[in-house]
Amino acid sequence: MSTPSLSTKLAPPARPIASADGPIRAVTFDLWATLIEGHQRGSAARDVVRSNALTHALHRNGSLVDHQRVQEVMSLEATRWERVWRERWVTLRNPERVAWMLQQLELPALSAALTADVCRAFDESLWEAPPEPNPGAREALQSLKNMGVELAVISDTSYSTGKMLRKLLERYHLLEFFDCLTFSDEVGISKPNAEMFLATLRALRVGPAFAVHVGDNPFTDVFGANEAGLRSVAFGSPCDEATWNVEALSELPALLKPLVAARLSPLSR
Incomplete structure (x- = not known):
């Protein structure tokens, strides 16, 4: 499967950023301790x-x-x-x-x-003891994809590079869901830098007002997404600054479905 990489040239934004939240066109995900287990195991x-x-x-x-x-x-x-x-x-x-x-x-x-x-x-x-997907990850991604939203990963990297993490997602048959993957080792910056989020959305041709980010870290995920103009979902532990909080990934489809437009409109892209 071929997915856009932000180490390559990005398309310009398709339209000006909206001033008010619109229907959700894209959902971006943190990787570690959100879609997959945290670093601790192994x-x-x-x-x-x-x-x-x-x-x-x-x-x-x-x-x-x-x-x-x-x-x-x-x-x-x-x-x-x-x-x-x-x-x-x-x-x-x-x-x-x-x-x-x-x-x-x-x-x-x-x-x-x-x-x-x-x-x-x-x-x-x-x-060596590779992290496994968190419960409900694949089902949540499948449900969101069925709704017609764009999906992306926005992840910081440590010893294992974005190239290796793509292989991990492919191993668990999760790579196929994503329209874009952004890794800090490939773009030279990391969350909570707003450009991590904005560059990803430019690749998707979706404005921040039409996107939501899901992640476990109050600083890199919630603060970072909020600063970039996205709505945010705190996963795991509640966060007062998040737009929404969920304890399980299985909660996401029902939470976001009312906010996803039934048909993608050119005016909201």
């Missing part, structure tokens, strides 16, 4: 895969660094990554992360080939 096993990969590459490069020391530096880097994400609204890519770890270990840079090997292992660590 995270320890994935950490081991990544630290083993870096230790092995260092040994191949002639640096016999203790594995425990590598794990310590990776933990420091994870804290740094989250701080940059929170403060700058960007997610550092794997090559940048590896370079910083080597600086902390006071070691020379790896060759391009070894760096690529490490980054590939980081990316593929997703398959």
Whole structure:
């Protein structure tokens, strides 16, 4: 299946942004802890895969660094990554992360080939206890698709890239539902930056007033969507700033159906 990527040229907005909320034409989704399980399950096993990969590459490069020391530096880097994400609204890519770890270990840079090997292992660590879809995800997507709305994913990425996360969605037969997928490693910014949402909607040719975003994070999902002019659905834990709150994805179709126009009108596109 081919879906638009925001690393390619986007179409311009089809019309001016409406000043009032209109019927819902598009629903965008967060990925982690919304459509799929959160990072927690399997995270320890994935950490081991990544630290083993870096230790092995260092040994191949002639640096016999203790594995425990590598794990310590990776933990420091994870804290740094989250701080940059929170403060700058960007997610550092794997090559940048590896370079910083080597600086902390006071070691020379790896060759391009070894760096690529490490980054590939980081990316593929997703398959160590891969996260599964949250209950009701496929059914909710199918119902919304049957209503005629455009569907998209807007997700920040960490060690696993957008390319790998597409494969995960394909594994669970969820990729087929989406008209666009936006990943932070591919566009160079992350939620709650409004452009993550607006660029996705431009690709869908739907204005913010006709879109709603679903996600679990009050800051990146609810605040980000609201700032971009979308309506928001907080998934899991209630959020006062959200337009709506749901405890289960199975609630979405009934919630949104009255707000979805029966027929797509050119004037609302």
